[in-house]
Amino acid sequence: MAYLLFRWVINALALLIVANIVPGFGVDTFYSALIAALVLGLVNALIRPLLFILTLPVTILTLGLFTFVINAFMILLVSTIVKGFTVEGFVPALLAALLLWVISLATNWIIKEARES
Numbered sequence: 742m743a744y745l746l747f748r749w750v751i752n753a754l755a756l757l758i759v760a761n762i763v764p765g766f767g768v769d770t771f772y773s774a775l776i777a778a779l780v781l782g783l784v785n786a787l788i789r790p791l792l793f794i795l796t797l798p799v800t801i802l803t804l805g806l807f808t809f810v811i812n813a814f815m816i817l818l819v820s821t822i823v824k825g826f827t828v829e830g831f832v833p834a835l836l837a838a839l840l841l842w843v844i845s846l847a848t849n850w851i852i853k854e855a856r857e858s
Contacts (some may be wrong), residue, residue: 755841757774758840765829768826777823777826784818792814810835
């Protein structure tokens with residue numbers, strides 16, 4: 742349970758970091774980031790697998806890069822649901838998806854190293 746709360750806060754902080762880097766991607770408050778991270782996690786758990794299966798041929802043809810497009814659409818969907826979380830188009834959503842992937846990769850590596858120590 743503590744691990745889930747930790748990941749939730751890390752994802753909210755990642756959204757705040759991305760909001761400071763990507764123009765057109767905004768998070769008003771830390772509370773908005775927490776809600777956006779929660780809704781994004783739910784959307785990724787419930788809707789993303791269905792979209793991934795439906796777009797599997799395109800994903801295979803693009804060697805997996807279409808996954809970033811799916812992630813960008815998930816971010817756009819969440820921005821329509823959560824107040825205080827704004828994305829001004831597809832390009833900022835795609836850049837945010839790429840940066841969130843990099844941040845997630847780094848934090849997963851750091852957590853894995855800490856658990857092994």
